[in-house]
Amino acid sequence: MSETFSLKRWLTTTNHKDVGILYLVTSFYFLFFAGFLAMNFRVQLFSPNQSIFTASAYNQAVTTHGLMMILWVLSPMGFAFANYVVPIQIGARDMAFPRLNALSYWLYLFSGLLLVSSFFLPGGGADVGWTAYAPLNTTKYTPQVGMTVAAMALITLVASITMSTINFITTIARERAQGMTWSKMPLFTWGILYTVIMMLFAFPPLGAGLLLLLSDRILGTMFFTSNAGGDLLWENFFWFFGHPEVYILLAPALGILFEIVPAFSKRPIYGRKFILGAFALASVISFIVWGHHMFATTETALVKEIFSATSVAISLPFEIVTIYLIVTLLKGSIRLSTPMLFALGAIYMFIIGGITGVFNASIALDYQFRGSYWVVGHFHFVMGGTVIFALLGALYFWFPKITGRMYNEKLGKIHFFISAIGFTMIYFPMFFLFDMPRRIFTYPATAGWDFMNHIATIGGFTFGSIQLLLLANMLLSLRRGSPAGTNPWGGWTLEWLIPSPPPAQDFEVSPKIGSEEIVFPKGVSAELEDVEESYTPWPLTIAIGTTLGLLGVAMFLPLAILGLAVVLASLVGWFRDNLRGKFAAKAEGNGMWPFEKVSHEKLGTWVFITAEMMLFSMVVSGYVYVRSNSATWPSPLLVSNILTHLQGGTIAAPGGGEMVIHNIVLGTINTLVLVTSSLSMALALNAIKKGNMKGLKIGLLATFALGAAFMVIKGYEWAGLYAEGFTLTSGLPAASYYVTVGLHGAHVIAGLIVIAFLIAKSYKNGFTESYKGVENTGLYWHMVDVIWLFLFPLFYLL
Ligand code: HEM
Numbered sequence: 001m002s003e004t005f006s007l008k009r010w011l012t013t014t015n016h017k018d019v020g021i022l023y024l025v026t027s028f029y030f031l032f033f034a035g036f037l038a039m040n041f042r043v044q045l046f047s048p049n050q051s052i053f054t055a056s057a058y059n060q061a062v063t064t065h066g067l068m069m070i071l072w073v074l075s076p077m078g079f080a081f082a083n084y085v086v087p088i089q090i091g092a093r094d095m096a097f098p099r100l101n102a103l104s105y106w107l108y109l110f111s112g113l114l115l116v117s118s119f120f121l122p123g124g125g126a127d128v129g130w131t132a133y134a135p136l137n138t139t140k141y142t143p144q145v146g147m148t149v150a151a152m153a154l155i156t157l158v159a160s161i162t163m164s165t166i167n168f169i170t171t172i173a174r175e176r177a178q179g180m181t182w183s184k185m186p187l188f189t190w191g192i193l194y195t196v197i198m199m200l201f202a203f204p205p206l207g208a209g210l211l212l213l214l215s216d217r218i219l220g221t222m223f224f225t226s227n228a229g230g231d232l233l234w235e236n237f238f239w240f241f242g243h244p245e246v247y248i249l250l251a252p253a254l255g256i257l258f259e260i261v262p263a264f265s266k267r268p269i270y271g272r273k274f275i276l277g278a279f280a281l282a283s284v285i286s287f288i289v290w291g292h293h294m295f296a297t298t299e300t301a302l303v304k305e306i307f308s309a310t311s312v313a314i315s316l317p318f319e320i321v322t323i324y325l326i327v328t329l330l331k332g333s334i335r336l337s338t339p340m341l342f343a344l345g346a347i348y349m350f351i352i353g354g355i356t357g358v359f360n361a362s363i364a365l366d367y368q369f370r371g372s373y374w375v376v377g378h379f380h381f382v383m384g385g386t387v388i389f390a391l392l393g394a395l396y397f398w399f400p401k402i403t404g405r406m407y408n409e410k411l412g413k414i415h416f417f418i419s420a421i422g423f424t425m426i427y428f429p430m431f432f433l434f435d436m437p438r439r440i441f442t443y444p445a446t447a448g449w450d451f452m453n454h455i456a457t458i459g460g461f462t463f464g465s466i467q468l469l470l471l472a473n474m475l476l477s478l479r480r481g482s483p484a485g486t487n488p489w490g491g492w493t494l495e496w497l498i499p500s501p502p503p504a505q506d507f508e509v510s511p512k513i514g515s516e517e518i519v520f521p522k523g524v525s526a527e528l529e530d531v532e533e534s535y536t537p538w539p540l541t542i543a544i545g546t547t548l549g550l551l552g553v554a555m556f557l558p559l560a561i562l563g564l565a566v567v568l569a570s571l572v573g574w575f576r577d578n579l580r581g582k583f584a585a586k587a588e589g590n591g592m593w594p595f596e597k598v599s600h601e602k603l604g605t606w607v608f609i610t611a612e613m614m615l616f617s618m619v620v621s622g623y624v625y626v627r628s629n630s631a632t633w634p635s636p637l638l639v640s641n642i643l644t645h646l647q648g649g650t651i652a653a654p655g656g657g658e659m660v661i662h663n664i665v666l667g668t669i670n671t672l673v674l675v676t677s678s679l680s681m682a683l684a685l686n687a688i689k690k691g692n693m694k695g696l697k698i699g700l701l702a703t704f705a706l707g708a709a710f711m712v713i714k715g716y717e718w719a720g721l722y723a724e725g726f727t728l729t730s731g732l733p734a735a736s737y738y739v740t741v742g743l744h745g746a747h748v749i750a751g752l753i754v755i756a757f758l759i760a761k762s763y764k765n766g767f768t769e770s771y772k773g774v775e776n777t778g779l780y781w782h783m784v785d786v787i788w789l790f791l792f793p794l795f796y797l798l
């Protein structure tokens, strides 16, 4: 299976290097798509009163451009290098969970295709800007199915990214080679670690916001159209994710600079500890500045002041980082090859973008700049400029490693200079357009904005077309480039000590990192064989099934059933591979401090549980938010009514009419059922630890039965509520109940599916050596129960 061009190989691979290449190619494809859109609307903006696009077509192009660049290009391109390089840099032979890694990739690809297709659906795609502000994002204002599909694309991407966070955190924490302590870990790997940690806390909240949005759009709830929820609810959800997101984009780029700058200055990075500290500080602060995107809303003055202060504070760590980069440059002897040029370009962009960012953080100035081309200039310098230039630098830097061939240096340099000039021509003029509103599709001749727009559009075409030179250089060098050798740049991280391109398994045995040198116990040979074992079709088919399912829900239900069937069949295939011992845990990493005693499955489960906790706490925060903002929420239980209530009856509302409140008796029974199931799960684990197969089976069967009973009781309860008119569309009290409790129910069902698999496994006696499956499913199951212990009082008692 090792032929480079076998289609089957690329569709079924789980090797981290292959997955990295897939990410790279795909993110470039999306880059060209989103860039093509941008060149189109730059033509429209070239001069006043253009009419190539209608307002709606213009807005769709801008929205898809923004979403795609931010979410489907920048981060995934960072993931491309992360997948390829991080395992090698830490001396691991692959990611901790290779199959999950492949699944992340396929979900990423198909989510992007969903977004592209939303653009071509009848009625067009999303046209509400990448921030998708409420209530514009609801069906009242954007009835087209394209908006629904775009939201689904986003939620699929959230799933993909969450899987990647689990994988990278576990890999970096657990799979480092012997001697690869935290203090020796390369800075690019550190950058990726910070990235995924921020992602772990930022993306589930976005997922929560999207769930509520999809519920509004598909089920007819009113989270974002009602007064109690509305625009501010969405803005809080969005910017809680949105601001950390900009640092999420930035962190891999800085990690890349920390590799390139030292390598081409011939000296280690200056101030490594301070850089890592600054990074950590920025990651934390990035979660408390989101309100600076809402200065123009009804946020109170005090809240605005606080967010303004935190926003100024966050520029501090980045100043530290920039200073250390510059000091490294000054103290080194610099070689200006293409990767270094791009790194310097990125630093230059970062300085311009950073300075203009601090202006935005001032509330007074922000009232002027808000929604103007000044902001467009600011964030393109930081996101477009810094991140894209760093990523292009990374491409030139690692190209020789990945392909074994050198690119053409002269073409690389031309590409750099024209890119830098083109990019500056697009975005620098925008600082002079601080009075031109963003997201207008045309402007009058009297506004006096023509000249700057001419330059920007010419710059756009310069920048866009020169990227073809990059493409040509890469494609030609792939065939004709001179052999690169192991270490063309004199780098000192591990990837530069193994052949280019690296053998399938990277190292025969993990290397040992001593205080002075790196030792390969068995050496590294280019012949390390690719193994049939590491190929599987299921990640791809799960992604296909998911995509069909989502499209089906949006447009044509039978398709959804087909999609579900494909996903379930693929899961059976996946589990069957498990039963056969395929993809059985590899030799575990060395488990260094502080995770010596934690298996990588367990660590992965804990990371997953963290993501779930973020998701649920945001959904619950949404509920608390609408409830406290709502004037007419059913009041808490009145003691005098408790009897009627206990019988599941209705209570007279203060203003007459009847008000349904939840049936406490059934709720209590269900709580007991679920708590008991946690107990039986614990007994099952205890039994298998002692090798007691019978006890295991009984424990698992009991857990399954109790979980199923919980769902049956829930169904009965819901039927009753519906009969009383307490429906999804009857108002926020019902909507928030059904969505939150329903989300929890979906988790119970997912747990039941896994427990069914464990039961099958126990009947096949598949538990002779390891009980990790039971242990980790147990952790998940307890989490589901704990969440219910919060939901029950929130909805039934308070
Ligand atoms: C030096 C620290 C920074 C500060 C103080 C800062 C501040 C701000 C502020 C206050 C806004 C809101 C402007 C408005 O809508 O009126 C803003 C917008 C934005 N910033 Fe920054 N920023 C900084 C760095 C960055 C970085 C590093 C990135 C990306 C890598 C970034 C990306 C963005 C984006 C995408 C927007 C526009 C969001 C939208 O579509 O409305 N910023 N920035």
Ligand SMILES: [Cu+2]
Binding pocket: 242, 243, 246, 289, 290, 292, 293
């Ligand atoms: Cu922000």
